[in-house]
Amino acid sequence: MNLVRDCLDKQIDDRFKRRMGRVxxxxxxxxxxxxxxxxxxxxxxxxxxNRVSSRLGNAIAHLLESRHIESAxxxxxxxxxxxxLNEVRADVEAEKTPALxxxxxxxxKVIGRIPGA
Amino acid sequence: xxxxxxxxxxxxxxVGGFLEIGxxxxxxxxxxxFSFQLIWAILLGGLCxxxxxxxxxxxxxxxxxxxPDAIRERFGFNYFAFLYIVLALVSLLVLAAEIGGVCIALxxxxxxRFQWWTVPAAxxxxxxxxxxxxGVIEKGVSVLGLVTLCFVVGxxxxxxxxxxxxxxxxxxxxxxxxxxxxxxxxxxxxxxxSPYLYFFYSSGAIEDEWKETHVGINRIIATGGMxxxxxxxxxxLILAAMIFAPQGVKVEHYTQLPQLLVPVFGYWGYWLLVAxxxxxxxxxxxxxxxxxxxxxxxxxxxxxSENQRPKAEARFAAAYTLTIILxxxxxxxxxxxxxxxxxxxxxxxxxxPVSIVPFLFLMNDYSYVRVYQNSWFSNAxxxxxIGIAFVLALVSIPLQIFGxx
Numbered sequence: 001m002n003l004v005r006d007c008l009d010k011q012i013d014d015r016f017k018r019r020m021g022r023v024x025x026x027x028x029x030x031x032x033x034x035x036x037x038x039x040x041x042x043x044x045x046x047x048x049x050n051r052v053s054s055r056l057g058n059a060i061a062h063l064l065e066s067r068h069i070e071s072a073x074x075x076x077x078x079x080x081x082x083x084x085l086n087e088v089r090a091d092v093e094a095e096k097t098p099a100l101x102x103x104x105x106x107x108x109k110v111i112g113r114i115p116g117a
Numbered sequence: 118x119x120x121x122x123x124x125x126x127x128x129x130x131x132v133g134g135f136l137e138i139g140x141x142x143x144x145x146x147x148x149x150x151f152s153f154q155l156i157w158a159i160l161l162g163g164l165c166x167x168x169x170x171x172x173x174x175x176x177x178x179x180x181x182x183x184x185p186d187a188i189r190e191r192f193g194f195n196y197f198a199f200l201y202i203v204l205a206l207v208s209l210l211v212l213a214a215e216i217g218g219v220c221i222a223l224x225x226x227x228x229x230r231f232q233w234w235t236v237p238a239a240x241x242x243x244x245x246x247x248x249x250x251x252g253v254i255e256k257g258v259s260v261l262g263l264v265t266l267c268f269v270v271g272x273x274x275x276x277x278x279x280x281x282x283x284x285x286x287x288x289x290x291x292x293x294x295x296x297x298x299x300x301x302x303x304x305x306x307x308x309x310x311s312p313y314l315y316f317f318y319s320s321g322a323i324e325d326e327w328k329e330t331h332v333g334i335n336r337i338i339a340t341g342g343m344x345x346x347x348x349x350x351x352x353x354l355i356l357a358a359m360i361f362a363p364q365g366v367k368v369e370h371y372t373q374l375p376q377l378l379v380p381v382f383g384y385w386g387y388w389l390l391v392a393x394x395x396x397x398x399x400x401x402x403x404x405x406x407x408x409x410x411x412x413x414x415x416x417x418x419x420x421x422s423e424n425q426r427p428k429a430e431a432r433f434a435a436a437y438t439l440t441i442i443l444x445x446x447x448x449x450x451x452x453x454x455x456x457x458x459x460x461x462x463x464x465x466x467x468x469x470p471v472s473i474v475p476f477l478f479l480m481n482d483y484s485y486v487r488v489y490q491n492s493w494f495s496n497a498x499x500x501x502x503i504g505i506a507f508v509l510a511l512v513s514i515p516l517q518i519f520g521x522x
Binding site for chain 2: 008009010011012018019020021022024048051052085086102103104106107110111112114116117
């Protein structure tokens with residue numbers, strides 16, 4: 001498998017095929033004397049911004065934390081990730097993860113309160 | 118019979134997306150300033166958009182993905198972020214121009230200044246998005262948009278010199294005002310080769326659940342719809358060439374537009390123009406709003422579909438709501454919508470390479486389009502379009518400065 005081609009930036013769905021987001025980052029663990037090992041995939045704005053520039057990533061994280069919003073990316077252990085042809089699936093339930101935190105907040109606090117939603 | 122209906126509806130829908138305030142304004146300006154001489158620019162733009170729309174539809178039908186989806190996957194986040202910022206900003210400006218177009222139609226109908234209509238128009242657009250489905254937006258507004266056929270009927274009834282019309286289809290050098298001539302060419306191409314058209318079409322293919330079996334239908338719809346749209350634009354140009362050019366009238370404000378149809382249809386010409394501009398701009402506003410929301414949701418992997426209730430896709434609903442508010446803020450400032458339109462068309466032309474270059478890679482990627490990859494001819498055409506896009510990108514801003522008036 002080519003991690004960048006087959007996994008990074010791909011749409012990631014939960015076990016019920018609901019969209020969770022995109023694979024924004026891949027975390028490798030490097031231990032002395034052993035080959036690198038894929039540990040997690042990451043979803044989150046800080047990871048994304050870090051890919052543009054680490055300074056931007058830190059600035060976004062700082063901004064979020066100053067407003068008491070969690071800036072740490074959501075990590076899914078590699079063991080729960082299935083990479084197929086043009087699809088990535090995680091063996092988790094999207095609505096119970098931080099990946100849909102903003103979606104649920106918007107639904108509850110803003111969009112859901114507008115008549116006809 | 119069912120397939121024929123699907124094709125007919127698809128063609129009508131494509132026309133609905135094609136004809137908007139930008140193509141009406143630039144065609145009227147071209148006819149008024151250069152008579153029939155710029156018909157070739159509409160034909161060239163039409164030809165380019167046929168190829169791009171057909172490829173966008175084929176890509177989505179076969180891969181089950183939209184173009185923005187694949188750009189994020191294939192080119193990574195940094196390229197997508199660049200494309201997103203450029204496209205979202207330009208599309209917001211185009212949307213402001215379209216909302217301005219709806220408001221101008223309401224001003225023509227009521228006599229109340231267009232700024233006052235910004236909030237009601239923006240609310241109407243939002244309400245259709247909020248309550249409507251993709252089918253309502255795609256087909257409903259587009260069928261109403263058939264009223265714009267009055268430009269074609271008018272251009273025939275006015276008996277233009279057909280030999281000159283045919284001569285206008287062949288590219289020629291300007292006889293006067295060469296900077297302005299090339300600026301109008303750039304504006305026409307910017308209005309015709311709109312990224313929102315092929316991005317929206319690609320998302321529409323997914324909303325309509327197109328599969329590989331739709332590849333043939335897609336070709337007919339893309340070709341028929343964009344050709345039909347080009348013919349309507351040429352109708353506007355012919356009317357302006359016959360009515361404005363002999364009197365030396367320059368198109369400087371949208372309130373001049375009713376004069377295009379009044380000499381042909383009399384009293385009803387005025388109302389046909391109001392309906393045409395209002396409906397075409399409303400349709401385009403809905404499609405551009407959706408395109409920006411689609412682009413955002415697809416790029417970040419959110420749930421998206423206009424067929425779902427807003428609550429089920431809160432971030433998608435928030436994206437289109439915010440889009441409408443931001444665009445309406447531009448319109449409400451009272452800047453002349455024609456100025457916004459002409460500027461946004463030139464800006465669209467300047468940013469075309471960013472959205473067209475990925476086609477060359479995506480349409481040849483076996484993992485997405487399998488045996489439906491581009492032929493050598495389609496690739497050659499895309500390379501030519503990319504060449505045109507780069508030339509437009511280089512010249513559009515200088516021409517805007519020196520030839521935009």
